[in-house]
Amino acid sequence: MSTTTVTDSADKTRRKTGPRKSATRSEELRLVIADEIVQGRLSPGTPLEELEVARRFGVSRTPVREAIRELAASGLVETRPHRSALVALPSLDRLRGMFEVMAELEAICAGLAAVNMTGAERRNLEALHETLGELVRQGDPQRYHEVNENFHSAIYHGSHNDYLTEITLATRARLSPFRRAQFRTLGRLSLSHAEHDRVVTAILRGEKTAAEAAMRGHITVVEETYERYSGAR
Amino acid sequence: MSTTTVTDSADKTRRKTGPRKSATRSEELRLVIADEIVQGRLSPGTPLEELEVARRFGVSRTPVREAIRELAASGLVETRPHRSALVALPSLDRLRGMFEVMAELEAICAGLAAVNMTGAERRNLEALHETLGELVRQGDPQRYHEVNENFHSAIYHGSHNDYLTEITLATRARLSPFRRAQFRTLGRLSLSHAEHDRVVTAILRGEKTAAEAAMRGHITVVEETYERYSGAR
DNA sequence: GATGATTTGTACGTATGTATA
DNA sequence: ATATACATACGTACAAATCAT
Numbered sequence: 001m002s003t004t005t006v007t008d009s010a011d012k013t014r015r016k017t018g019p020r021k022s023a024t025r026s027e028e029l030r031l032v033i034a035d036e037i038v039q040g041r042l043s044p045g046t047p048l049e050e051l052e053v054a055r056r057f058g059v060s061r062t063p064v065r066e067a068i069r070e071l072a073a074s075g076l077v078e079t080r081p082h083r084s085a086l087v088a089l090p091s092l093d094r095l096r097g098m099f100e101v102m103a104e105l106e107a108i109c110a111g112l113a114a115v116n117m118t119g120a121e122r123r124n125l126e127a128l129h130e131t132l133g134e135l136v137r138q139g140d141p142q143r144y145h146e147v148n149e150n151f152h153s154a155i156y157h158g159s160h161n162d163y164l165t166e167i168t169l170a171t172r173a174r175l176s177p178f179r180r181a182q183f184r185t186l187g188r189l190s191l192s193h194a195e196h197d198r199v200v201t202a203i204l205r206g207e208k209t210a211a212e213a214a215m216r217g218h219i220t221v222v223e224e225t226y227e228r229y230s231g232a233r
Numbered sequence: 234m235s236t237t238t239v240t241d242s243a244d245k246t247r248r249k250t251g252p253r254k255s256a257t258r259s260e261e262l263r264l265v266i267a268d269e270i271v272q273g274r275l276s277p278g279t280p281l282e283e284l285e286v287a288r289r290f291g292v293s294r295t296p297v298r299e300a301i302r303e304l305a306a307s308g309l310v311e312t313r314p315h316r317s318a319l320v321a322l323p324s325l326d327r328l329r330g331m332f333e334v335m336a337e338l339e340a341i342c343a344g345l346a347a348v349n350m351t352g353a354e355r356r357n358l359e360a361l362h363e364t365l366g367e368l369v370r371q372g373d374p375q376r377y378h379e380v381n382e383n384f385h386s387a388i389y390h391g392s393h394n395d396y397l398t399e400i401t402l403a404t405r406a407r408l409s410p411f412r413r414a415q416f417r418t419l420g421r422l423s424l425s426h427a428e429h430d431r432v433v434t435a436i437l438r439g440e441k442t443a444a445e446a447a448m449r450g451h452i453t454v455v456e457e458t459y460e461r462y463s464g465a466r
Numbered sequence: 467g468a469t470g471a472t473t474t475g476t477a478c479g480t481a482t483g484t485a486t487a
Numbered sequence: 488a489t490a491t492a493c494a495t496a497c498g499t500a501c502a503a504a505t506c507a508t
Binding site: 257258259281291292294295296299314315316 | 492495496503504505506
């Protein structure tokens with residue numbers, strides 16, 4: 001039998017409960033696929049065939065097409081007319097450029113955060129930093145990675161510039177498939193934390209230029225870590 | 234020169250002639266609508282009804298929907314589920330943030346251009362600068378505006394960082410509907426050129442930091458010009 | 467607040483373009 | 488080189504949501 005009329009559990013009525021599902025299928029697909037790319041469950045270069053994706057999610061090709069269109073515009077996938085979309089696979093040159101921009105964007109965020117963060121935001125940043133210190137001591141790369149994301153996000157938001165925060169998050173998402181191996185070694189973990197310390201100190205003191213420099217250095221080191229693991233291409 | 238020229242009869246077959254039309258209707262629509270927004274022919278806040286747009290271009294709703302989706306992802310239009318898309322109308326606060334980011338992005342471009350530009354690129358930048366000087370003397374705001382776009386684009390490309398160039402161009406496009414009144418006064422024209430001079434001098438000398446500072450100052454002044462003309466909102 | 471009109475969201479069929487034998 | 492296979496591009500029909508009255 002065809003899979004039409006999905007029945008989808010008798011609940012068609014409006015449910016205010018539940019984890020805030022997105023209103024349209026396109027949007028839901030976009031979020032799920034983006035997450036799969038960012039989390040690395042879909043590797044760069046993987047083709048996204050409309051029919052295959054549609055079957056996988058039990059929807060028609062239309063919302064799939066629209067989701068892919070938006071993912072392409074946001075840079076997570078690449079499309080060419082009359083050919084299947086692919087999970088984005090930037091050249092090494094382009095990746096270098098993206099890392100360079102990432103360092104500058106994060107530096108700008110840190111500089112603005114040093115000036116604009118509220119007292120509560122500064123205390124929160126300090127707390128995150130201390131948590132990360134604990135995780136270094138415990139040697140937990142997995143959780144370090146998670147809290148590290150929050151640490152950086154806190155600085156983006158601390159800039160009090162929504163547009164800056166958006167493009168920085170977008171760039172981070174596009175780079176995320178290529179920095180997976182970052183915290184494999186404990187040495188890198190502890191070095192990262194030492195660099196964070198310089199960033200936090202500068203921000204808490206309100207020293208804009210120092211915060212920028214510290215963050216720029218931190219991100220550049222991250223890039224070098226990537227280049228070592230990725231090898232030539 | 235081709236003498237045949239069959240005067241497009243019912244020509245549905247492949248026509249290699251013509252001004253390189255884009256491959257798909259969606260893409261063509263996206264480019265045309267984006268241009269209308271950037272050029273100011275579609276004002277911020279204008280609704281983009283799918284059927285109306287479809288009729289205007291003589292196509293079905295499908296490619297219109299896809300074009301609008303991509304424009305939304307690039308920030309030129311805003312969409313909300315089950316409601317018509319609108320030409321983007323950012324709050325004044327958000328606009329300030331976007332101008333702030335623009336200044337930083339252009340500063341980064343200028344700094345990298347100072348280091349990375351080739352000899353040919355430097356000569357081309359100098360030539361553009363001289364042309365702009367001519368246009369100031371002639372008092373031609375219209376053409377100044379046009380060449381000014383090329384001047385800034387030349388610096389973006391001079392960074393030799395494609396990703397940086399892309400997000401800078403995208404931000405400029407999103408801001409363009411809000412800096413229309415920039416060169417209304419001759420005083421502004423001549424001031425702009427004086428600022429350019431500092432930028433060009435620093436770039437030609439390869440002085441990264443000076444180029445960044447000069448460009449940052451230039452863009453900030455542009456913002457202030459905007460704020461004066463736009464009024465409170 | 468309910469109802470009809472309008473507009474968006476999704477499904478599906480067919481045309482068209484691309485790659486491969 | 489022509490033909491064939493296959494995926495996307497577009498159009499159309501209908502369902503669902505929003506809005507205007």
